[in-house]
Amino acid sequence: MSPDNPLHRRSFLKGTAALSLLGFSGVASATPGRDPGPKTDEILVGVSKHVDTRQAVEQHVPGNAEIVHENETLSYVAVKFPSEAPANARENFVDAVTKKEGVKYAEANATHxxxxxxxxxxxxxxxxxxxxxxxxxxxxxxxxxxxxxxxxxxxxxxxxxxxxxxxxxxxxxxxxxxxxxxxxxxxxxxxxxxxxxxxxxxxxxxxxxxxxxxxxxxxxxxxxxxxxxxxxxxxxxxxxxxxxxxxxxxxxxxxxxxxxxxxxxxxxxxxxxxxxxxxxxxxxxxxxxxxxxxxxxxxxxxxxxxxxxxxxxxxxxxxxxxxxxxxxxxxxxxxxxxxxxxxxxxxxxxxxxxxxxxxxxxxxxxxxxxxxxxxxxxxxxxxxxxxxxxxxxxxxxxxxTTPGSGGGDGGDGDGGSGDSTTATASGTLSWYNDDDGYTYDWSYSSPSRVVVELDGPADADFDLFVSEGTGSPPTTSSYDYRSWTTDSQEQIAIDDPDDSAALGILVDRYSGSGDYTVTITETQ
The missing domain is CATH 3.40.50.200 (Peptidase S8/S53 domain)
Structure with missing residues (x-):
């Protein structure tokens, strides 16, 4: 990493239960008879990567509901409730299942x-x-x-x-x-x-x-x-x-x-x-x-x-x-x-x-x-x-226009020199309560963009959190940006970031263990 743009590391602890891990990929076929279009009776449940998605959820599905769809790559299942189910049935299920080990979220299958x-x-x-x-x-x-x-x-x-x-x-x-x-x-x-x-x-x-x-x-x-x-x-x-x-x-x-x-x-x-x-x-x-x-x-x-x-x-x-x-x-x-x-x-x-x-x-x-x-x-x-x-x-x-050379006359301050600088930091997370915090000192005055990328192990689930204008790492409950997909490949992009204080970064272990690299690319 550049000596002019150091990432300062601070490690601290957070309680998280360990999980057994299994790997999957691909999109499963919809259950025969699944209705096309909006699916307002369904709850989508996201599960940490490499946990058996269906097994992690189905034991908590009430008797009047069923798993009707699974996407193994994005690690979620759709749980369908009968249309005549009580109004609070879905809410009770969401409240209960999100407390279970390995479940990252539960939400309505919204219509677009x-x-x-x-x-x-x-x-x-x-x-x-x-x-x-x-x-x-x-x-x-x-x-x-x-x-x-x-x-x-x-x-x-x-x-x-x-x-x-x-x-x-x-x-x-x-x-x-x-x-x-x-x-x-x-x-x-x-x-x-x-x-x-x-x-x-x-x-x-x-x-x-x-x-x-x-x-x-x-x-x-x-x-x-x-x-x-x-x-x-x-x-x-x-x-x-x-x-x-x-x-x-x-x-x-x-x-x-x-x-x-x-x-x-x-x-x-x-x-x-x-x-x-x-x-x-x-x-x-x-x-x-x-x-x-x-x-x-x-x-x-x-x-x-x-x-x-x-x-x-x-x-x-x-x-x-x-x-x-x-x-x-x-x-x-x-x-x-x-x-x-x-x-x-x-x-x-x-x-x-x-x-x-x-x-x-x-x-x-x-x-x-x-x-x-x-x-x-x-x-x-x-x-x-x-x-x-x-x-x-x-x-x-x-x-x-050659990329990175600026150009254009955009309305929000972009189109500057196009210069960029990159810093990296590496670490290992293995304990059930592991996470690492960093701060990044800015290279440019009024940077136009910063991209923070996390490259973690393929058989684990690490999450990325970022805070602006604080000068200290965020926590999993207090942050400005979060990327927490079901694997360890995360990215956060911020246009016109607040450079009044160092950028705060947190790498959090949700499940699994291994080495990771954080890359920060700042553009002028």
């Missing part, structure tokens, strides 16, 4: 909605690619088929004339109906995923219809029903599946389920395994960014009108990373009209996913670096930081 607003007037011309200077970027690259954008949404009409060339032999997976065909069930009703896919990667320069932002490959993870809603478990499973399939970008034009540990773990899993999650801010017109966009690892997108003012429906807030055109965006459709214009943060999000794919066609970037590059190369359109983040995303800047 597609984030779009239908608009009757049609624009005869496509304006979104021009507004983000994609046409200029295309002088450098149309995008590479080696880059994959996964659309986790409604099903995609993958035989659409402007989409078929972007799909390979395996179009994706249907998490709603649990089969290998993500094609929409009812074309007249299920158009959202197709519209989103066309914005991100409708085939450009093919003498057909519209031009998408990039010619990236597409992958469809159908997780929303014909009605545009879907459960946390289906969406989380789709994010994990897309990551394991090698998707470079996952587009989430959905939200409304609030904070859930299951979705947070899926987004963290994607980020630590090389996939950038791009998510819609929400369509309530409020200063409240929806989840999953509000998770620290996700790139949150607000929507602009054609005149580059904030769209009246767009949510906004300090979590916004970039803005993009979202009103009256023309794209692919599922019926005989083939193309329609609709509005929403759902439409702004795939614009950013397409720009991310263009950038990846030119540069090899980890998710956190790609996110920062899109912020660095964004253009200030005169809105507040809460409304535009670093600014309106710009495709031409993204493909012509």
């Amino acid at each position: 909605e597609a984030l779009y607003t239908t608009n009757d007037p049609q624009y005869g011309d496509q304006y979104a690619p021009q507004q983000v200077n994609a046409d200029t970027a295309w002088d450098t690259t149309l995008g590479s088929s080696d880059v994959t954008v996964a659309v986790v949404d409604q099903g995609v009409k993958y035989d659409h004339p402007d989409l078929s060339a972007q799909f390979g032999s395996d179009e994706g997976y249907d998490f709603v109906d649990a089969d290998s065909d993500p094609y929409p069930d009812v074309l007249a009703d299920e158009y959202h995923g197709t519209h989103v896919a066309g914005i991100a990667a409708g085939t450009t320069n093919n003498d057909e219809g519209i031009g998408g932002i990039s010619n990236a490959s597409l992958l469809s993870g159908r997780a929303l029903s014909e009605q545009g809603s879907g459960s946390t478990s289906d969406i989380a499973d789709a994010v994990q599946w897309a990551t394991d399939r090698g998707a470079d970008v996952v587009n989430l034009s959905l939200g409304g389920g609030g904070y859930t540990n299951t979705m947070k773990n899926a987004v963290s899993y994607a980020t630590t395994n090389g996939t950038l999650v791009v998510a819609a801010a929400g369509n309530d017109g409020q200063r409240s960014v929806s989840y999953p966009a509000a998770y620290s690892e996700a790139l949150a997108v607000s929507a602009l009108d054609p005149d580059e003012t904030l769209a009246s429906y767009s949510n906004y807030g300090p979590e916004i990373d970039v803005a993009a055109p979202g009103t009256n965006v023309l794209s692919c459709w599922t019926t005989s009209t083939e193309y329609e214009s609709i509005s929403g943060t759902s439409m702004a999000t795939p614009v950013v996913s397409g720009v991310a794919a263009l950038a990846l066609s030119e540069f090899s970037l980890a998710p956190s670096d790609l996110r920062q590059h899109l912020r660095d190369t964004a253009v200030d359109v005169g809105l507040s930081d809460d409304q535009q983040g670093s600014g309106r995303v710009d495709a031409a800047n993204a493909v012509t």
Whole structure:
């Protein structure tokens, strides 16, 4: 570690029970008869990695409930209660099961909605690619088929004339109906995923219809029903599946389920395994960014009108990373009209996913670096930081600016020198009450970003906590940021961190033992 940027270590103790460990991977199939779409009668229970997930939970499931689904990679199960169960049955189960050894959380299987607003007037011309200077970027690259954008949404009409060339032999997976065909069930009703896919990667320069932002490959993870809603478990499973399939970008034009540990773990899993999650801010017109966009690892997108003012429906807030055109965006459709214009943060999000794919066609970037590059190369359109983040995303800047060199004129102070420094510390946790605390002294004045990463043992569950502006390590009950997936691969990213005092870091052993490394990357 740099002598100018030391990590100061402080060890202290915390009581935690030891656990026996077993290893698993993969997504289990849904139980036959499991209903598609929202699953309001289910509780999701997350269990520490390498504990037998089903065994750890099923002994505590009441007789009128049953385990109906399991995701071994994200280490959770879904417990279904009968609809006629007493109102407090689920609450009693959550209270009881979260006290059990090895259980990290229990929460409702929240419902998420597609984030779009239908608009009757049609624009005869496509304006979104021009507004983000994609046409200029295309002088450098149309995008590479080696880059994959996964659309986790409604099903995609993958035989659409402007989409078929972007799909390979395996179009994706249907998490709603649990089969290998993500094609929409009812074309007249299920158009959202197709519209989103066309914005991100409708085939450009093919003498057909519209031009998408990039010619990236597409992958469809159908997780929303014909009605545009879907459960946390289906969406989380789709994010994990897309990551394991090698998707470079996952587009989430959905939200409304609030904070859930299951979705947070899926987004963290994607980020630590090389996939950038791009998510819609929400369509309530409020200063409240929806989840999953509000998770620290996700790139949150607000929507602009054609005149580059904030769209009246767009949510906004300090979590916004970039803005993009979202009103009256023309794209692919599922019926005989083939193309329609609709509005929403759902439409702004795939614009950013397409720009991310263009950038990846030119540069090899980890998710956190790609996110920062899109912020660095964004253009200030005169809105507040809460409304535009670093600014309106710009495709031409993204493909012509060397990552880390700054550039752009974003609205929140990004676009500086782009210099970065890295410090590391290593340790071992083995006792049942082990944890290590550190403080990190800043290298730059007013750093634009800091990323804290934990790389722990594969057969253990270590968690990461961070505090700003305190000068001392956090505790597991008092912290500003927490990453506690069910394994030992954790990441916390903070934009414009508070540098008034040293950054506080805690590595906590939840189960298992072994060596770990903490890496802090600070960007000017």
